Amino acid sequence: MPNGAQALMKTLVDAGVDVCFTNPGTSEMHFVAALDSEPRMRAVLALFEGVATGAADGYARMADKPAATLLHLGCGLGNGLANLHNARKGKVPIVNIVGDHATYHTQFDAQLQSDIETVARNVSPGFVRTATSTATLCTDAADAIAAARGAPGQVATLILPADVSWGEGGVAVAVPPRPALPPADDATVQAIAQTVRSGGKVALLLGGSALREPALLMAARIATHCGVKLFAEVFPTRLERGAGLPVVERIAYLAELATVQLTGFDHLILVDAKAPVSFFAYPGKPSYLVPDSCSVHTLATPAQDTTASLLSLARALGAERAQPVLQGSERPTRPRGKLSAEKVCKAVGHLLPANTIVIDEAITSGLMLPRFTAGSPRHDLITLTGGAIGQGLPNAIGAAIACPQRPVLALIGDGTSMYTIQALWTMAREKLNVTSIIFNNASYSVLNIELERVGADEVGPKARSQLDLNGPAIHFAQVAQGMGVDAVRTSTAEEFVRALEHALATPGPHLIEAMVPQSLSGIKRRVLPWLLRSLPSLPPSVARALKRKMAP
Numbered sequence: 001m002p003n004g005a006q007a008l009m010k011t012l013v014d015a016g017v018d019v020c021f022t023n024p025g026t027s028e029m030h031f032v033a034a035l036d037s038e039p040r041m042r043a044v045l046a047l048f049e050g051v052a053t054g055a056a057d058g059y060a061r062m063a064d065k066p067a068a069t070l071l072h073l074g075c076g077l078g079n080g081l082a083n084l085h086n087a088r089k090g091k092v093p094i095v096n097i098v099g100d101h102a103t104y105h106t107q108f109d110a111q112l113q114s115d116i117e118t119v120a121r122n123v124s125p126g127f128v129r130t131a132t133s134t135a136t137l138c139t140d141a142a143d144a145i146a147a148a149r150g151a152p153g154q155v156a157t158l159i160l161p162a163d164v165s166w167g168e169g170g171v172a173v174a175v176p177p178r179p180a181l182p183p184a185d186d187a188t189v190q191a192i193a194q195t196v197r198s199g200g201k202v203a204l205l206l207g208g209s210a211l212r213e214p215a216l217l218m219a220a221r222i223a224t225h226c227g228v229k230l231f232a233e234v235f236p237t238r239l240e241r242g243a244g245l246p247v248v249e250r251i252a253y254l255a256e257l258a259t260v261q262l263t264g265f266d267h268l269i270l271v272d273a274k275a276p277v278s279f280f281a282y283p284g285k286p287s288y289l290v291p292d293s294c295s296v297h298t299l300a301t302p303a304q305d306t307t308a309s310l311l312s313l314a315r316a317l318g319a320e321r322a323q324p325v326l327q328g329s330e331r332p333t334r335p336r337g338k339l340s341a342e343k344v345c346k347a348v349g350h351l352l353p354a355n356t357i358v359i360d361e362a363i364t365s366g367l368m369l370p371r372f373t374a375g376s377p378r379h380d381l382i383t384l385t386g387g388a389i390g391q392g393l394p395n396a397i398g399a400a401i402a403c404p405q406r407p408v409l410a411l412i413g414d415g416t417s418m419y420t421i422q423a424l425w426t427m428a429r430e431k432l433n434v435t436s437i438i439f440n441n442a443s444y445s446v447l448n449i450e451l452e453r454v455g456a457d458e459v460g461p462k463a464r465s466q467l468d469l470n471g472p473a474i475h476f477a478q479v480a481q482g483m484g485v486d487a488v489r490t491s492t493a494e495e496f497v498r499a500l501e502h503a504l505a506t507p508g509p510h511l512i513e514a515m516v517p518q519s520l521s522g523i524k525r526r527v528l529p530w531l532l533r534s535l536p537s538l539p540p541s542v543a544r545a546l547k548r549k550m551a552p
């Protein structure tokens with residue numbers, strides 16, 4: 001008879017959950033031991049829980065099925081919380097397994113005792129369960145797996161007490177296949193078709209699963225046939241883009257620019273997306289970004305089949321056979337001279353291999369990435385869904401494990417990279433085909449902009465130093481080499497291009513440190529708040545042209 005952990009392992013892999021990102025402790029030792037009882041389970045060690053949870057997130061975004069995590073009690077879960085938060089916002093499925101003290105041990109309030117369920121509820125509102133017996137453990141696990149991959153995907157937390165894990169008499173349980181999602185009902189489709197035909201200016205706002213090829217193609221048919229604009233949510237979980245795919249305009253991060261994009265529309269139709277709101281509140285500025293004169297309609301919720309819903313809408317509009325407009329193939333030229341963030345993005349667009357998984361956590365250094373990669377060969381783009389930085393490097397681990405044949409390119413800010421820099425060690429250990437590009441601008445640059453935007457008028461040296469990474473300066477190539485990753489520091493575009501060519505042609509992980517000035521500094525940074533404030537008073541066409549220039 002297997003013990004609880006062995007039966008749990010079988011339940012997981014039988015349900016297709018065959019990768020586990022771990023950072024274990026004593027309470028998880030029976031789970032760790034059970035890994036060898038199940039050859040189908042791949043176990044990947046992360047040296048910080050934020051790496052394990054972010055890897056599980058990146059894995060599920062690319063594999064379209066959950067991985068498991070293995071975390072150590074409430075404290076380990078707490079360390080992993082930021083990336084579970086990003087997964088929750090991206091509706092990404094994760095089976096989040098958290099070890100706990102033996103059930104009879106909790107009464108003694110030992111050193112690591114804490115309220116795990118309370119920590120978990122923040123990122124796992126739909127499913128938190130503490131297993132209470134070995135006999136029922138796998139039923140709990142099956143429920144967790146079903147919840148994780150439910151409609152929509154979510155983080156499902158299963159708390160695993162040590163004695164439940166080591167107890168004899170575990171019984172593996174089969175998990176039923178994921179039920180098909182329903183499409184939008186006919187009345188909704190007809191009402192929205194009527195709205196589209198009404199003659200007003202209409203936009204579709206696509207999010208979640210609607211940013212994958214089948215839904216995008218259907219939306220693009222509607223767009224061509226009916227003159228409808230296509231927007232994508234600001235931070236997609238996974239966006240399929242590039243040459244041969246439909247073009248969608250992402251809603252801008254800066255609320256002022258998003259307002260420019262949405263001005264003039266009479267109807268906004270949501271497809272697995274939320275009506276746009278400002279990332280933060282700013283004194284005197286609106287939080288809700290949809291203009292008062294624009295009405296919002298929902299074609300499909302995250303719990304519905306977006307492709308089928310768009311197909312129904314296309315049929316209702318006679319658009320299902322329209323030729324969608326697709327992005328043509330075009331690449332920027334090879335950049336030259338002193339390196340800048342813009343030239344890094346240009347080099348990426350110049351060299352991007354087909355089917356690359358691009359992870360954008362470059363913050364201010366990635367502003368030109370969408371423009372320079374728009375016509376590159378088709379690729380997937382993963383973005384920072386929940387705004388909690390430190391997602392990108394861990395995501396790259398998971399994406400590379402989910403798709404071992406595809407190159408993974410992670411573009412990461414220097415400040416951001418330091419949250420989960422240990423991810424590099426796991427990349428080296430697992431020999432993953434990941435190229436990490438770190439933009440070393442020695443600054444939390446974006447926060448300098450935010451400082452001005454929130455209207456903080458007295459900015460002294462103590463405030464400035466909270467946003468400055470220059471003392472001591474970090475040498476990322478050396479940091480990476482210290483963790484076993486092939487790495488190089490580059491200061492010119494020529495060096496960078498050579499390094500990227502080498503990284504893309506050579507298996508295993510690479511890191512390229514790009515020494516760059518801040519993208520928005522000096523006069524540009526000082527003018528920005530003024531420019532943003534003046535946008536509402538400019539003619540819409542001028543405002544739109546400015547938006548395209550600032551955030552293409």
Ligand SMILES: Cc1ncc(C[n+]2csc(CCOP(=O)(O)OP(=O)(O)O)c2C)c(N)n1
Pocket residue numbers: 082362363364365387388389412413414415416417441443444445446447
């Ligand atoms: C978990 C978490 N902590 C802090 C922040 C606040 N924050 C947002 S961006 C940022 C700095 C990013 O710096 P960097 O990666 O160097 O990008 P840059 O601004 O220089 O382009 C910080 C600290 C956050 N978003 N998430």
Ligand SMILES: [Mg+2]
Pocket residue numbers: 413414415439440441442443444445
């Ligand atoms: Mg920086």
